[in-house]
Structure formats: C-alpha cells, structure tokens
Amino acid sequence: MRIKWTFDDGIWNLAFLLDPEDDVKGICSDLAPLELRTNTCQVRLPGGTKSGPDVHPDLLAVAAWTVAAPWTRQKVTFDRPISPALAEVFRTDWGVDAGPVGGDPRSGTRLAISYSGGADSVAAADMIPEAPFIHFQRIRHPRVPNRWEFYRSDVLATLAGETGRDLTIVQSDLELLLNRPGPGYPEHHAVLVGALLLADDMDLGGIATGYEIGSRWLGGDRYIHRYTPDNPMWSADGKWGRLFQAVGLPLVLPVGGISEAVTMRLALESDLRDQVRWCLRGPRSGPCGVCSKCVYKELIQAAIERRPLDTKATTEMPVSRQWQGPPPYSGQEMIEYGCAHVPGIENTLFAKAADYLQATEESTAWVERCYPPAIDEIPEPWRKQVDAYIADKVGLMTADQMRRVETWGAR
Numbered sequence: 233m234r235i236k237w238t239f240d241d242g243i244w245n246l247a248f249l250l251d252p253e254d255d256v257k258g259i260c261s262d263l264a265p266l267e268l269r270t271n272t273c274q275v276r277l278p279g280g281t282k283s284g285p286d287v288h289p290d291l292l293a294v295a296a297w298t299v300a301a302p303w304t305r306q307k308v309t310f311d312r313p314i315s316p317a318l319a320e321v322f323r324t325d326w327g328v329d330a331g332p333v334g335g336d337p338r339s340g341t342r343l344a345i346s347y348s349g350g351a352d353s354v355a356a357a358d359m360i361p362e363a364p365f366i367h368f369q370r371i372r373h374p375r376v377p378n379r380w381e382f383y384r385s386d387v388l389a390t391l392a393g394e395t396g397r398d399l400t401i402v403q404s405d406l407e408l409l410l411n412r413p414g415p416g417y418p419e420h421h422a423v424l425v426g427a428l429l430l431a432d433d434m435d436l437g438g439i440a441t442g443y444e445i446g447s448r449w450l451g452g453d454r455y456i457h458r459y460t461p462d463n464p465m466w467s468a469d470g471k472w473g474r475l476f477q478a479v480g481l482p483l484v485l486p487v488g489g490i491s492e493a494v495t496m497r498l499a500l501e502s503d504l505r506d507q508v509r510w511c512l513r514g515p516r517s518g519p520c521g522v523c524s525k526c527v528y529k530e531l532i533q534a535a536i537e538r539r540p541l542d543t544k545a546t547t548e549m550p551v552s553r554q555w556q557g558p559p560p561y562s563g564q565e566m567i568e569y570g571c572a573h574v575p576g577i578e579n580t581l582f583a584k585a586a587d588y589l590q591a592t593e594e595s596t597a598w599v600e601r602c603y604p605p606a607i608d609e610i611p612e613p614w615r616k617q618v619d620a621y622i623a624d625k626v627g628l629m630t631a632d633q634m635r636r637v638e639t640w641g642a643r
Contacts, residue, residue, distance in 0.1 A: 233304040235296045236311045239285050244275040244429060246406075248300050251307060256411075258302030260419055261465050261472065266302050266410055270375050273299065273406040275425050281400070281433050288338040290318045290479040291428045293330070297475070298422040299406055304328060318478045325471035339480040340437035343614055346424055347399070349391050350510045351529070352442030354499035356486040357397070359621045360614060363440060364398035366430065368423045370415055373405035380414045382513050390516060391507045400434075402426025420465060421472055431481055438611055439476070440484040441466075444495055445603055446563055448488040450640050457560045458641030461605075468609045482611050486618050489606025491599045492566050494626055496529070497536050524551050528563060531570035531582060538573060541580045552581040558588050565640070569596045598633035602626045 256268040289312035313334035322330035347365035407415030451460040464470040511519030571586035
C-alpha cells in the first residue's frame with residue numbers, strides 16, 4: 233500500500249494505491265468483510281485551525297491507516313518518514329513493513345472527546361466536562377453516489393453545536409469508500425481522523441471515546457458475545473491501543489466499564505440531555521422512533537425508567553425480526569436488562585426474546601454497576617477523575633457481578 237496526503241485550504245486529501253499483494257476485499261478489525269469502492273477521500277478541518285502541512289508524520293500515518301488497514305497485506309509506504317517506535321508497532325502487531333523510517337515521536341497533554349451526541353459519548357462528556365469535543369460529520373463523496381440520503385449527519389452536527397461546549401466539527405467522506413449500500417467506517421477508528429489531524433494544533437495527549445462495556449469487554453457483534461479482555465480494537469494493550477499510544481494519543485474509555493443502561497441514565501441526568509440523539513434518521517424535531525437504534529434505545533430507556541415500552545414498531549416490521557428468534561442478540565446484555573425491567577414486556581415485540589432469555593432483576597443487577605478493571609485501563613492523567621465520578625454516581629461491581637462479566641458467552 234502506498235499512501236499520499238495533500239493539503240489545500242483546510243482540506244486534507246488522502247489517496248492510496250494498492251501494491252500487487254493487496255486486495256480490494258479486506259477484513260475490518262471486528263472481522264467484518266469489506267470491499268473497497270474507491271481510493272480517495274478527504275477530511276475537512278474547520279476554519280481557524282492551525283493544522284496544516286506541518287502535522288506530525290506519525291499522526292498522518294495512523295489517520296491513513298484507519299482507512300487503509302483492511303486492504304493492506306505486507307507493506308505500507310507513507311509519503312513522510314515515521315518514527316521508529318511507530319514502525320515497530322506496525323511490524324510487531326500488524327505484521328506490516330512500514331516506512332520510510334526516520335524522525336522523532338510526538339506527545340501532547342490535553343484530552344479531547346470524540347463526540348457523537350449519543351448517550352455513551354454524552355456520559356463520557358459528563359465525566360470529563362473540561363474536555364473539548366471533536367465531532368465527525370459525514371459529507372458527500374465527489375466520486376460515489378450517496379445512497380443513504382436519510383442519514384441526517386447535519387442534524388447530529390447541529391445538536392453538537394447546541395451543547396455550548398468547546399466543539400470542533402471535522403467533515404469527511406471516508407465512510408463512502410466502501411462498496412456497500414450504506415456508509416461505514418473501513419475501521420471503527422476512522423471516526424478519530426479529526427482528532428489525529430488536530431492533535432498537534434490542540435496539544436492532545438489522549439482521545440476519549442464513548443465505547444461502553446459491551447464494546448470493550450463483551451466483544452460486540454462479531455466476537456460472538458464473549459468476554460474479550462484482549463479486544464484488539466479497544467483494549468489499552470490491543471493492536472489499535474498500542475498504535476495510538478505510539479503517536480502520543482492513547483485511547484481513553486471513560487465509560488468502558490459501564491453498560492448502555494448506565495450511560496443513558498447519566499446522559500439524561502446531565503446538562504446535555506436536550507442534545508442527546510442516537511437516531512441517525514430523524515429530523516431536528518426528534519428521532520424517527522422506528523429504526524433499529526430507536527427501538528433498541530427505547531427498550532433501555534424504558535428499563536431504567538421502569539415504565540412500559542413506547543414504540544410504534546411491531547413484530548411485523550423488519551426492524552423487529554432480529555428479536556423474534558433465539559439468542560444471541562446484538563447488545564444482548566441490554567436486551568436481557570430491558571426484558572427484566574420493562575413492565576408488560578410479554579406484550580411487546582420483545583416477547584419472544586424475553587421468553588428465550590428468562591432474565592430477572594437479580595440476574596441483570598451487574599448491568600447497573602461498573603467493572604473495576606475498566607478504570608485501571610484509563611491512562612493515569614484522567615483515571616482519578618473518572619474513578620471519583622464512578623464512585624459517586626455508579627458504584628463498582630461485586631466479585632460475583634464481576635464473574636458475570638468474565639464468564640459472559642462461556643460455553
């Protein structure tokens with residue numbers, strides 16, 4: 233793989249050329265199969281930022297890698313020399329010969345939050361209120377038709393702008409690189425390209441995300457819902473974690489030990505509750521209410537509020553099909569929690585899931601507490617602050633509850 237960045241009037245343009253051993257068909261770090269549609273994308277920085285051609289080469293290399301990793305097999309050649317430490321991570325963790333090599337590593341001091349506006353990132357923002365926000369906004373690609381017109385990235389950016397926080401909106405068309413009906417990240421870390429390109433300008437020494445216990449410790453969709461302390465995407469010692477550490481921008485997961493039930497409660501209790509939005513389809517006036525995210529999040533919200541489900545979705549709709557068969561389910565810990573706490577669940581589209589799972593308030597009590605090892609993973613500059621917040625507003629799991637996490641998905 234050969235990587236080239238060019239910069240013009242606040243826009244970083246990325247182009248990459250495949251080597252003979254590379255392939256347009258690849259695998260994301262979460263094991264999803266991907267196919268490449270085009271080999272260019274752009275990242276637009278807002279006016280007033282000083283980030284330009286002098287961005288540290290290591291930052292440019294990792295930003296490009298979040299896009300090019302699935303297609304690269306043996307070698308990646310960047311257009312600027314990278315530090316020896318970064319080249320070593322590429323060699324040992326990725327099995328890739330990266331170069332040219334030369335130059336010094338970088339560092340920074342401040343923490344920024346990769347802010348989507350969903351409950352998870354809002355909860356992270358409530359934990360560390362002084363951290364600035366960096367928001368990724370999808371835009372059209374000049375060479376790829378937009379087949380997801382209903383995805384309201386403009387609404388999400390507008391809501392982010394209404395938070396009153398120190399906000400930087402970075403726009404990119406990289407989600408349209410993939411040959412699929414809708415947009416998607418080549419790697420999940422591509423959402424962090426803005427933080428990478430702005431890290432020098434903002435003196436960043438860490439980037440916080442809203443990935444919660446399901447994503448960090450319970451594997452997510454493609455890890456077959458099992459306990460994954462060595463999660464390659466989000467553990468501090470995983471291959472992505474070491475890559476970001478090598479460029480002085482360690483990944484920070486303030487909510488990595490708590491569930492979506494807890495992040496939603498914290499978000500709705502925060503001063504940003506009016507800007508919380510997980511729906512990608514709804515207009516500024518409100519979420520659509522019938523997409524899979526809306527239905528899933530409504531189950532969680534109804535559970536924490538101990539009230540009946542309020543949704544227009546029915547068992548006959550395609551959105552409900554995923555919960556009509558036996559588990560495993562995506563986000564299964566939250567389906568169990570919802571089924572155990574929503575009154576009248578047997579009369580809703582989750583009735584069959586509830587019957588399969590047989591979850592109870594007691595069996596799901598661990599969902600309302602924090603998994604302690606997640607706090608230990610937070611880099612030292614921010615660990616004490618998160619620890620104090622968790623102690624005050626959440627509480628830690630008991631030893632028995634920790635075992636529920638550590639045996640999750642065991643057969």
